[in-house]
Amino acid sequence: QAAKPHVVVLATGGTIAGAGASAANSATYSAAKVPVDKLLAGLPELGQVARVSGEQVFQIASESFTNDHLLTLARRVSALSKQADVNGIVVTHGTDTLEETAYFLNLVVRTSKPIVVVGSMRPGTALSADGALNLYDAVSVAASQDAAGKGVLVTMNDEIQSGRDVSKSINIKTEAFKSQWGPLGMVVEGRNYWFRAPVKRHTNASEFNIDEIQSLPAVDIVYGYSNMNTTGIEAYGKAGVKALIHAGTGNGSVAAQAVPALRAVRASGVQVIRAARVPDGFVLRNAEQPDDQYDWVVSHDLRPQKARILAMVALTKAQDAKSLQRIFWEY
Numbered sequence: 001q002a003a004k005p006h007v008v009v010l011a012t013g014g015t016i017a018g019a020g021a022s023a024a025n026s027a028t029y030s031a032a033k034v035p036v037d038k039l040l041a042g043l044p045e046l047g048q049v050a051r052v053s054g055e056q057v058f059q060i061a062s063e064s065f066t067n068d069h070l071l072t073l074a075r076r077v078s079a080l081s082k083q084a085d086v087n088g089i090v091v092t093h094g095t096d097t098l099e100e101t102a103y104f105l106n107l108v109v110r111t112s113k114p115i116v117v118v119g120s121m122r123p124g125t126a127l128s129a130d131g132a133l134n135l136y137d138a139v140s141v142a143a144s145q146d147a148a149g150k151g152v153l154v155t156m157n158d159e160i161q162s163g164r165d166v167s168k169s170i171n172i173k174t175e176a177f178k179s180q181w182g183p184l185g186m187v188v189e190g191r192n193y194w195f196r197a198p199v200k201r202h203t204n205a206s207e208f209n210i211d212e213i214q215s216l217p218a219v220d221i222v223y224g225y226s227n228m229n230t231t232g233i234e235a236y237g238k239a240g241v242k243a244l245i246h247a248g249t250g251n252g253s254v255a256a257q258a259v260p261a262l263r264a265v266r267a268s269g270v271q272v273i274r275a276a277r278v279p280d281g282f283v284l285r286n287a288e289q290p291d292d293q294y295d296w297v298v299s300h301d302l303r304p305q306k307a308r309i310l311a312m313v314a315l316t317k318a319q320d321a322k323s324l325q326r327i328f329w330e331y
């Protein structure tokens with residue numbers, strides 16, 4: 001019998017490592033409690049699909065992820081991906097910022113080996129906990145050659161999603177992760193079934209490489225709403241951010257009073273990236289605002305939090321708005 005593929009599980013915390021006081025506690029619990037060894041020991045079925053080893057990288061709730069956590073994790077994933085005895089990598093993660101980490105890894109880890117990020121909506125102590133099956137699915141996909149070269153993936157609720165496209169779109173429910181472009185495939189009983197593949201640049205085809213990135217620039221987000229004031233825009237400008245994501249209304253529209261404030265920060269050197277607070281759809285260049293004239297960038301279909309990740313990565317190589325816009329179209 002051929003040796004099973006070796007999958008390394010890098011644990012970072014989240015609800016998938018959470019524990020509540022009673023089985024009835026599906027929403028009231030502490031995240032990031034159960035160590036990776038215990039998670040894996042509780043799931044002997046993993047042995048049917050892979051030889052699994054675990055590493056505890058962090059033990060935190062994902063809302064507390066920082067750029068330092070992103071860099072540390074990506075470096076570890078990159079190093080493991082270069083090891084001949086590693087066939088696939090799974091990252092267990094809280095769901096709140098899982099999509100940001102998945103997209104970051106998708107942009108900066110140069111490998112074609114499967115990388116799967118996974119979390120859960122209920123702690124393992126809850127009735128109908130979803131973490132065990134999500135993790136079993138993640139390890140199954142990471143162990144499969146069919147998952148190679150498809151970018152960083154997310155397995156939640158039986159679906160295989162692109163880490164670039166997927167977002168946490170519902171809290172409370174277990175069917176929380178959605179992409180407007182649909183899942184790439186499904187996992188059933190440890191087998192993966194594929195129906196589409198991503199077309200944007202990722203992993204092996206990326207021009208970015210975590211091995212060459214020492215730090216990430218400051219990029220923040222301002223939210224658009226009726227009666228919006230410009231205090232946030234001005235404060236971020238003064239704080240010296242390198243780019244500001246404007247999570248605009250509708251098609252990334254910008255309130256009349258916010259336009260001069262954004263033009264002023266742009267004139268001081270801050271890149272302005274026009275995204276939308278609307279979850280789906282995409283932002284068109286030079287519609288709503290004259291982006292060419294203002295030297296602004298549009299986020300394409302990336303939600304503001306994903307636009308922030310791409311802006312940070314892009315700014316490690318590109319400084320002008322034209323190059324940034326090229327990167328936003330391609331990734």
Ligand SMILES: NC(=O)C[C@H](N)C(=O)O
Pocket residue numbers: 013014015016031060061062063093094095096097119120121122
């Ligand atoms: N379901 C979860 O994992 C939520 C948790 N707050 C986290 O992101 O760590």
